[in-house]
Amino acid sequence: MIDPLFWKDRKVLITGHTGFKGGWLSHWLKNLGAHVNGYALPPNAGHSFYTQTSVSHSLLSNTFSDIRHLDAFKKAMQLAEPSIVIHLAAQPLVIDSYLDPISTYSTNVMGVVNMFEAVRSCSSVKAVLNVTTDKCYENKEQLVGYQENDPMGGHDPYSSSKGCSELVSASYRKSFFNDSGVAIASARAGNVIGGGDWAKNRIIPDAMNAFANNEKLLIRNPNSIRPWQHVLEPLFGYLMLCQQLINNPDTFSGAWNFGPSLEDAQPVSVLADIISESWGDNAEWKYDNGEHPHEANYLKLNCSKAKNILKWEPIWTLDQALVETVKWYKAFYNNENMSKFTLEQIEKYISYESAL
Ligand SMILES: NC(=O)c1ccc[n+]([C@@H]2O[C@H](COP(=O)([O-])OP(=O)(O)OC[C@H]3O[C@@H](n4cnc5c(N)ncnc54)[C@H](O)[C@@H]3O)[C@@H](O)[C@H]2O)c1
Numbered sequence: 001m002i003d004p005l006f007w008k009d010r011k012v013l014i015t016g017h018t019g020f021k022g023g024w025l026s027h028w029l030k031n032l033g034a035h036v037n038g039y040a041l042p043p044n045a046g047h048s049f050y051t052q053t054s055v056s057h058s059l060l061s062n063t064f065s066d067i068r069h070l071d072a073f074k075k076a077m078q079l080a081e082p083s084i085v086i087h088l089a090a091q092p093l094v095i096d097s098y099l100d101p102i103s104t105y106s107t108n109v110m111g112v113v114n115m116f117e118a119v120r121s122c123s124s125v126k127a128v129l130n131v132t133t134d135k136c137y138e139n140k141e142q143l144v145g146y147q148e149n150d151p152m153g154g155h156d157p158y159s160s161s162k163g164c165s166e167l168v169s170a171s172y173r174k175s176f177f178n179d180s181g182v183a184i185a186s187a188r189a190g191n192v193i194g195g196g197d198w199a200k201n202r203i204i205p206d207a208m209n210a211f212a213n214n215e216k217l218l219i220r221n222p223n224s225i226r227p228w229q230h231v232l233e234p235l236f237g238y239l240m241l242c243q244q245l246i247n248n249p250d251t252f253s254g255a256w257n258f259g260p261s262l263e264d265a266q267p268v269s270v271l272a273d274i275i276s277e278s279w280g281d282n283a284e285w286k287y288d289n290g291e292h293p294h295e296a297n298y299l300k301l302n303c304s305k306a307k308n309i310l311k312w313e314p315i316w317t318l319d320q321a322l323v324e325t326v327k328w329y330k331a332f333y334n335n336e337n338m339s340k341f342t343l344e345q346i347e348k349y350i351s352y353e354s355a356l
Pocket residue numbers: 015016017018019020021022039040041042043065066067068087088089090091092107111131132133134189190191192193199
């Protein structure tokens with residue numbers, strides 16, 4: 001359960017607020033009455049959730065800077081005086097990590113080191129959540145879901161950088177934050193879908209761009225199984241976890257998986273079928289049989305820890321998540337007020353959660 005009283009007037013710093021997940025989180029936190037401070041690179045010049053939904057209106061302070069600039073990062077954190085830091089800023093794309101491994105590692109590894117150094121310089125911080133990914137695990141293409149104590153790994157530079165980010169978190173927790181009064185956790189979520197994602201080479205933005213232009217969606221790996229979930233599902237988990245990090249730091253520090261129900265870990269082709277049908281207008285997809293860099297085929301998360309201890313569980317089925325996602329893009333292409341539409345989707349999600 002999310003406790004509105006907990007969030008009312010609470011100071012939070014989000015890194016990566018100009019991105020897809022950070023933007024949704026900023027709206028949700030503002031809606032809960034929190035004072036949200038953002039630190040990230042400026043939003044993309046083309047399509048951007050940040051601009052389309054006026055994320056800046058949800059913020060108390062807004063710093064456009066690089067997480068690799070430690071002095072700027074420390075200054076922004078000290079000015080914001082947050083009690084909670086949620087670290088989302090990263091280079092999050094596998095294909096871009098093959099094209100630019102140096103920038104991927106410097107952002108995803110030294111960025112998290114800088115985040116912890118900034119936290120060490122800021123006495124107001126009581127909880128830190130480092131958002132990594134399900135791809136941080138050493139992928140053995142195993143049928144059973146990965147558990148939090150499975151080894152870190154990663155074939156491509158992105159996955160490996162997030163495994164490194166996890167190791168940095170664990171080291172800082174043990175080396176610098178033991179008995180410090182600052183709770184440190186990391187969150188590993190699966191493939192997130194939702195309105196307003198415009199990243200290259202992700203299936204939803206690729207599909208929405210193709211369908212809006214009356215083109216067929218090209219799919220690289222139709223048989224790859226991924227744990228799909230709506231963006232609000234892991235964000236719900238992050239908010240619940242942050243509450244507990246403040247209230248029960250000893251029990252809740254550490255690593256947490258936030259994935260969909262096992263039946264919602266589905267091949268890319270199933271997802272493509274559902275979104276084509278939801279879009280209508282005879283939308284279709286086809287296999288792109290060009291050369292593609294290596295991507296993991298099989299990835300499932302075991303989320304028993306979050307379900308049993310945090311009492312978190314996914315709320316929307318894959319079908320619901322996809323229908324809501326397609327609705328968002330349709331509304332956008334119909335020139336609706338996307339800030340209002342986004343807040344209504346958050347309220348709708350919360351109403352499902354309250355009904356459980
Ligand atoms: N979207 C997904 O499916 C998914 C799945 C698992 C984990 N994640 C993780 O969630 C986080 C957010 O992902 P997203 O999908 O919102 O990505 P996004 O690309 O939409 O947003 C990334 C954010 O990071 C910021 N950023 C990037 N490099 C930076 C730098 N050097 N300095 C400061 N800010 C920088 C960007 O400005 C942006 O605000 C990432 O850590 C990502 O690895 C995403």
